[in-house]
Amino acid sequence: MLRLLFYCFICFRTYIFYFSNYIFIIMCGIIGYLGKNKAAPILIDGLKRLEYRGYDSAGIALIKENEPFQVVKQTGRVLGLSKKIDFNKMDATCGISHTRWATHGGVTNENAHPHVSSDGKICIVHNGVIENHNQLRRFLEGKGYSFKSGTDTEALANLIAYNYSLETGNAPERLQSAVRKSVVEIEGTYGIAVIASDLPGHMIGARKGSPLILGIGQDEMMIGSDITAFSGRVSNVVYLNDGEVVYIHDNSFQIVTNHAVGVDPVLSELDWKEEETALGEFEHYMLKEIFEQPKALKNAMRGRFSEDLSTAQFGGLNMTPRELRQVDRILFLACGTAWHACLIAEYCIEKYARIPVEVEYASEFRYRNAPLDKNTLVIVISQSGETLDTLEAQREAIRKGYRVLGITNVVGSTIARENDGGIFQHSGPEIGVASTKAFTSQVLITTMLSIYLGRLRDLSYSDGKDIVRALQCLPEKVSQVLEQADHIKRIALKYAEKHDFLFLGRQAMFPIALEGALKLKEITYIHAEGYPAAEMKHGPIALICPDCPTVAIAMKDELYHKSLSNIQEIKARKGAVIAITDAGDDFPEELADDIIQLPKGHEILHPILATIPMQLFSYYTAVARGCDVDKPRNLAKSVTVE
Secondary structure (H helix, E strand, O other), X not given: OHHHHHHHHHHHHOOOEEEOOEEEOOOOEEEEEEEOOOHHHHHHHHHHHHHHHOOOEEEEEEOOOOOOOEEEEEEOOHXXXXXXXXXXXXXXXXXXXXXXXXXXXXXXXXXXXXXXXXXXXXXXXXXXXXXXXXXXXXXXXXXXXOOOOOOOHHHHHXXXXXXXXXXXXXXXXXXXXXXXHHHHHOOEOEEEEEEEOOOOOEEEEEEEEOOOEEEEEOOEEEEEOOHHHHOOOEEEEEEOOOOEEEEEEOOEEEEEEOOOOEOOOOOEEOOOOHHHHOOOOOOOHHHHHHHOHHHHHHHHHOOOEOOXXXXXXXXXXXXXXXXXXXXXXXXXXXXXXXXXXXXHHHHHHHHHOOOOEEEEEHHHHOOOOOOOOOOEEEEEEEOOOOOHHHHHHHHHHHHOOOEEEEEEOOOOOHHHHHOOEEEEOOOOOOOOOOOOHHHHHHHHHHHHHHHHHHHOOOOOHHHHHHHHHHHHOHHHHHHHHHOOHHHHHHHHHHHOOOOEEEEEEOOOHHXXXXXXXXXXXXXXXXXXXXEEHXXXXXXXXXXXXXXXOEEEEEOOOOOHHHXXXXXXXXXXXXXXXXXXXXXXXXXXXXXXXXXXXXXXOOHHHHHHHHHHHHHHHHHHHHHHOOOOOOOOOOOOOOXXXX
């Protein structure tokens, strides 16, 4: 019973609710194509790239002159959908597609996207949640429209069709007007792509709360929820803002607001290369991205140290040193793994910059009325730059007049466009759902930020130089940890059948313990908890037994001997211990069943170095248990609905 209650709690915390016939989860992937090539293979390739955004069902819809929509939908993975498609017969050059992670309605073929209006005029794919779909459904049923699915999206398809039937004038103008009027009438969030049966070669996209991007290639245009879908096909992109609608036809486009006000587009060059999203020699994206961390860390540091190598420097903060010195408090906002990066930043900034730091879940901040000092600096962290909870928390902070900076991995993302300044991670695309290289990059950047802020205050020149030298050695030391992959794999195989784990750490290692437990939960489905090591005796020690191993981080720092005492308490109760340490031969071998030795280095490197073994341990454990590492159940890459 206790374990059942625990898993119910976990489901709640990850925003997964099951009741009636509805499942509320997180996000989907959209891709639309209009050009001179056959759309179907391009759409399927794009869906495969987007599958980390949702993978319980997928579908495709094509439109040709004087023909009804060609729609193919299938529960399960994109591979199953591609096997159902006759690519020789589906030769249209205009179409939309979708890979789904359920929001409203169960996982069935009927609920899979795309959805066609009951009059056969409109076809739509959608990412987001339409909160007033029940009211719209009742209204539209009164107008003679019928429904085949349990989704909220079908209400929007029928609403656009209804408004389309009321418009006058030529068909393209009628369709544009119908979409604009329809999105104004709905409550909630949406990223949509729309095609009409009597307008082959025309497509409309619109967004509010859910990302949507226009891709511009050679004689072809695309709409997608993520630039990953465009890799290798387009050279420029336009990031749509909330409340904007894009109309595409004949290799041209026009962007207006929901109220038909023209928008001057801002073109951005697509800087992610196709090979960056290829698996290469690796079996899974997660493993590939774990091994990409030395490169990602180098990219995060490149050009960000002063000439005298005594401090960090950032070009996009848009704050002068004088303004930064006036900051009395820093508030970090994030969710999930990024929240753990914020916790490490709290330890680092308070130690080296002597600025009080608070860390809040972004999902909670916007609903609180927390008093903040007028000299508070708000920093949000989101790998995708589209995490809705974090985006809305940022908007709330801006609404209240606070200066907001962002740390994100995606140039042009909504969070990056709407804040006052920030720092890009330059980690490259992260496809695996469980964050690895993005997390260590976030930790590194906030560490560098702590040094920058510290040097503006009372961190000495010599201490600054020592830390910068240490940071420059970090990629090499991470590579040394990665060389132990086979050793860590053997340890993972030894414990792969366990059902419970504890992760312990002290000070800045406590957030690393939390992150290690999260990684294990995410991809192996093993119950794991992270705790401050000293807190173990205040309750969790009751869990210690031979069947509940402990991963204990014991770095050779000022609390090293206290960490050893905590480990001794576990061994005294016959608990198995996996120790992660940089103590070398000084670590008492009798205190651990298995030891992972880390290279020695400045204590500021400890959080990142200790993270790598836990990533590998979780990965190899998941593989041993037969789990889908890159697409763990109930999860998707970024959360774009509440």
